[in-house]
Amino acid sequence: MREISYLEAVREAMTQEMERDPRVFLIGEDIGEYGGAFQVSYGMLEEFGHERILDTPITELGLTGAATGAALIGMRPIAEIMFMDFTTLASEQLVNQAAKLRYMFGGQSTVPMVLRTPAGSGTGAAEHHSQSFENWFVHVPGLKVAMPSTPYDAKGLLISSIRDNNPVVFIEHKLLYKTKGEVPEEPYEIPLGQADIKREGKDLTIIATAIMVKKSQEAAEQLAQEGIDVEIVDPRTLRPLDTETIVNSVKKTGKVLIVHEAVKTGGFGGELAGVIAESEAFGYLEAPILRLAGREVPIPYNRNLERAAVPQVEDIIEKARQLATLKV
Amino acid sequence: MREISYLEAVREAMTQEMERDPRVFLIGEDIGEYGGAFQVSYGMLEEFGHERILDTPITELGLTGAATGAALIGMRPIAEIMFMDFTTLASEQLVNQAAKLRYMFGGQSTVPMVLRTPAGSGTGAAEHHSQSFENWFVHVPGLKVAMPSTPYDAKGLLISSIRDNNPVVFIEHKLLYKTKGEVPEEPYEIPLGQADIKREGKDLTIIATAIMVKKSQEAAEQLAQEGIDVEIVDPRTLRPLDTETIVNSVKKTGKVLIVHEAVKTGGFGGELAGVIAESEAFGYLEAPILRLAGREVPIPYNRNLERAAVPQVEDIIEKARQLATLKV
Amino acid sequence: MTLTKENAEKYLLQMYQIRAFEEQAEKSYMAGKIHGTMHLSIGQEASAVGSISTLEPTDYIIGHHRGHGLTIAKGADLNLMMAEFYGKANGYCRGRGGSMHIADIKGGNLGANGVVGGGLPLAVGIGIGLKMEAENRVLLCFFGDGAASTGAFHESMILAELYQVPVVFVCENNQYAMSFASRDWTTSKKIAAHGEVYGLTSTATDGNNLIEVRDAVQMGVDRARGGGGPSLVVNDTYRWRGHSKSDRNRYRTNEEIEAWKKKDPILKFRKYCKTEKLITDEKAEEIKKKAYADIESARVFAESSPEPDVQTLEEGVYAP
C-alpha cells in the first residue's frame, strides 16, 4: 500500500472531510499561506480559500471559542492550537464551554468540533513549546481525546473525530510528523475508544501513547532478542478509553509497564494504573504496575537535557527488563 | 483550644503573614470592600489598605501574571481566583510562567507566590462554579499544590505556602469554609509534603482529600460500628506528595480506597493508585485498589443531581464495605 | 423607527414579565425553594427588551450570567424557564443548568453563561457560522461592563472585525462588575471608544430608554444583515439588586441606588407611551397585571413539576 507521512495523513483527513462536508472548516494561527507552523495545512488555502481556512491573529482563547460557537450552530470546525503549551490560553473555552454546553443546556445542542494541537519535546524548542497536557483534557467529561501514533491511526482517528458530534482534542506528536506508514487513499474511520495492539507478546504488556509507541516497538525488538516477549497496547483514544483491551492484555501477560512522555506525576499513566489496579486484571498481576514517563522538570533547551527529560528506547528496555524479572 | 472556622483560619494566616512581612500582599477580584466572593478577606482592606489589598477587574490571566511578576522581583503575593473553574483562564501564567521561570532561567530567580482558589460543588452554582482541577496543577513541575481539609491544616499549610519560595496552588473547599476546629492563635507551619493520618485503623486505608476527609471520617464512624476499622490518610499536600505515609498505611492495612471529589477519570486518584501500585505496598495489597470520585459529568444545578455527581458519606460506606470483604 | 401600539404593548409586557420573574425568583430563593445563587437584572429591563425587539424570530442571541431578562425578551416559555430556575426535570435544561445557564436553542437563545466574557468568543464563531450558512441571520451578543475588561473581549472584537461577522455586541453597563465600579476605569463612552479602535461602529446609549436602545441596536442589526459586519452598543444602566445573593452592597451607597431607581426603565417607557398615546395608564396596569399573573402561573407550574431522576445524571454529556 501507499506510504505517506503522519503529517500528510492528517492533512489528507482534513482535506477529504472538507471536500465531503461543506460545514467543515479550519481556524488557527498561520494555517493559510504559512501552512501552519509544522506545514500541516500547507496547500489547503489554495484548494479551499479564505472562507474555509481562517487565519487568525494570536488569539488562542478567541479562536477556540470561535470554533466552539460555530459548532454550536451546526458547523464542524477544526481549530489548530500551534503548540499544546498554548492550550493553557484556550482551556476556558475548551473546558468550560465546548465540553459543557451540551450537558448544561440539557442536551439541546451539540458541539461537533476538533481541536488539533501538536505536543511533545525533541525539537529543542524548550520550556514553552514542548509540553504534553493530554491528561488535563482526559479529566474533562464532555471532551474526547485522541492521540495517534502512526500515519494510519492519524488519518482514521481524525476522520472519526471530525465526524463525531462532540468536541475532540486531537493530539499530534511533533516528532511523528515525518514518520511514514501505509495509509489507504480513501477515507476511513477508526472508532474513538478502540485501542490497538501494536505488537503481540506474552511476557509483559507495555501500554504506550503517541511517540512512546514507536519507541516501545524499538525496545521490544531488542527485548525479543533477550527472550522477553512484549505486548504493546496503544490506547489511541484516551477518552473514552478501551479498558477491555487493556485489561485483557494485562490478564494475559500478568505484567504491565506504562510509558508516556508527559510528566509522570498527575499524568495519564496514573489513570491507566488506576484502571488496571481496580479491574479484574488486578488478580492476575505478577508484579507491581510500573510507570515510565516524563521527569519532574519543565522541558529544557539543551539537547542532552531535553533527551534525558523524557523516556528513551534504552530507558524502556531497562525498565521492561527490570519488570520481566520482578515477582510479587 | 480556641475554635475558629476554616474560612477564618485562612484569613488569619493571611493577616498574620501580612503583619509579619511587608512583601506579602493580596490581589484578586472583589477582595476589598466586598471581602471576596466567600468573604475570606473580609475586613482586611481596613487593616492593610489599597496598597496591599489589590482589587482587580475581571482579569484572571492578568492578575495571576501580576502576582507572578511581583514575585519574580521579590514580593510575596497571594492571588485569589474567585472560583477554581476560572483557573482555566489563568493557567498560562501559572503553568508556563510561575512554574517555569526559575528552571527556565537556570535557577537565577524565585517565584514565591500563592494562588488561592475555592474548588468543589455543593452550593448549587452549577457547571461553571463547581469544579476541582487539582490534578492539573499536580501535573506541573515547579508548582506545589496544597489542599487542606480542616481549619488547623488550612492555617498551617497557608502559612507554609506563603513562606515557601515557590508558587503554591492553595485549594480551598467551599463547603469547608464554615466548618470549625481548633486552631492555635499564633502562627505555625505545616510542612508542605507531610500527610496526616486523620484516623488510625487496621482494616483498610482511605486516602481522601479536602471535603472527602470529613465525609470519610463520618463514614468511618459508621463503619466502626459494623466492625470495619478504617485508617484515613489525608495527603494535605498533593505535590510534593508524602508517599511514605501512604505506602506505610497501605502496607499496614493491605487495602486501600481512594476518595476525591474531582472527576474520577484523569484525576489525582489515578496518581495515588499509580504510586501505590508501583511501590513496595503492592506486595501487601489484599484487594484491588478502589477509587471513588466524581462522576463523569459536569456538575449539574439541581440539588439532587449535584449531590449524586460527587461521593457522599453513604457511597464511601458502601465502597468501603465492599472493599472490606474483597479478596484477591 | 416608529413604534406601533402592538409593539409598545408587547415591550411593556415583556419588561413587566422580567421584573415579575425576578421578583418571584427572589421570593422563591428567600423562601428556601431554590438552591444556589442568581443574578437579577431588575432595573435593566429596557436594555434586554429594547435590544432584542430588533430581531426576527429566526435570529439568535447569546447571553450572560444575568440573563433572565434576555431570555424572556427572546420569547422563552415562562413555564419552562421558571421550571429550569427551580431545577426541575421539564425545565429548559432538564434542571442541569439553572438560573445561570438557561438556553432555548430552538427559540434562538444560545444560552446564558457562568463565565464572565465566556459568550464573547462563542459569538464570533456563531457569526462565522451564520456567514457560512448564508441565511442572513444575525446574532446579538450580550455582556457586562465587567466582561469588557477580560482578554476574551479584546480577542473577540479583533476576530469579529477581521471576519466581519453579523453580530451586534451589546454591553449592558450596569456600572459595576460585582463590587468593581466601572467608573474607576471604564465608562460606557470608554467601552465604545475601544470598539471604535477595533473598527466597530460603536454607540453608547441611555440604556434605561427602550427607544434609544432599540434604535441603536437596530442600526447594528441592519448593518450586520446587510453584510456590513459587527458593531457595538453600550447600554448605560443599573442593577437595583445586589450582584448576587452573597452581596452586601458595601461598595455603593443607598443614595446612588435610589437615584437610579428614579430612572426606572419601565416607568420611563410608560411615560413615553402615554405621551405618544400608545398605551393608557389603564392599559398599562392591565399589562402589568397580566405579566405578574403569567409569572404566578409559571411559579405554580415550576413548583408542581417533577425533580429530575438521579438515574439520568449521566445523560447528555455526550451526543450520539
Added chain:
Amino acid sequence: MTLTKENAEKYLLQMYQIRAFEEQAEKSYMAGKIHGTMHLSIGQEASAVGSISTLEPTDYIIGHHRGHGLTIAKGADLNLMMAEFYGKANGYCRGRGGSMHIADIKGGNLGANGVVGGGLPLAVGIGIGLKMEAENRVLLCFFGDGAASTGAFHESMILAELYQVPVVFVCENNQYAMSFASRDWTTSKKIAAHGEVYGLTSTATDGNNLIEVRDAVQMGVDRARGGGGPSLVVNDTYRWRGHSKSDRNRYRTNEEIEAWKKKDPILKFRKYCKTEKLITDEKAEEIKKKAYADIESARVFAESSPEPDVQTLEEGVYAP
C-alpha cells in the same frame, strides 16, 4: 535629548553587536551546531538599543521571544549569552533556556518569553513590586504587534493603568506576527490608539530611527520614574529574516523586504552621527569591527564551553 559622542559610539557598538550576534546565530544554526529554533531581530536594532538606552543600570527590562537584541542592549555578557544560545552549562540559564528564554536577572533583564504576550501580565506585577519597593526603578516591557492581539495585552493595559505602575510598554511592531500581517487589522497608530483609550500616553515612532525611539521611550521612563504611571511606545520596524527557521516567507514579497532593508536602522544612525559629527566613517568601521570581533570571541567561548551534566537535570525546578 542631546547625544554625547560616548553614547553615540556605545549605541552603534550595541547595534552592531546585535547584528553580528544574530548573523553568527544563523551561521551556527546552519552549521548544525544549534538544536532548536530561534527568532532573529536583524533590522530591528534601533528599537532595542534606542529604548533601553534610556534606562539606569538598576532598571529592568522584560522581553519576548525575539529577544537577543534586548539582551545585548541591556548589557549582557556576550560570552554567557552565546553560551546559552549554544545550550552550554555556563550559559545564563545553564543551557536550560536557550535562545527564547535568555535572562540576566542580576543585570536587570527579567527574561525572554516563549509565549506571545506572556511577559505583559508579568510586567504589571513587576511594576506593582517596583512601586512597593519604592526605589524609583522602572521597567521596560517589550512585546510584538502580534502580542497586541492577545487577551493578555488588554488585561495588562487595564491593570497597568489601574495601579499606575512605573512601566513603559514598548511594542516592536515589525509588521508581522509570523505570517499575519499587522496591516490587516492593526497598525502602529492603531495600537497606540488602543493605548490612549486605556489611558496610557501612547506614541508611535519610526522604530528604525534610534533617536526618535529614544526620545519617545525617555518620555515614558521619565513619567514612570516621576510617579506618572505607565505609557506605551510603538516602534514601527521590520524583521529582515524569516519569523523563525520554519519560515518560507510565502506571505511577503522580496520587494517589500528589499524596501525595508533600505531603511537599515544601523546605516540610518551612522548617517545621523556623521552629519552631527559624532562618529566618523573610520570610527564607525572600527566599532563595527570590534562588534564582530566580540561576537567571534563569544562564539569561541561558547563552543569551547562544557555541555550541562545530565545528572543536573532536576536542579533548579524548586527553590529551597
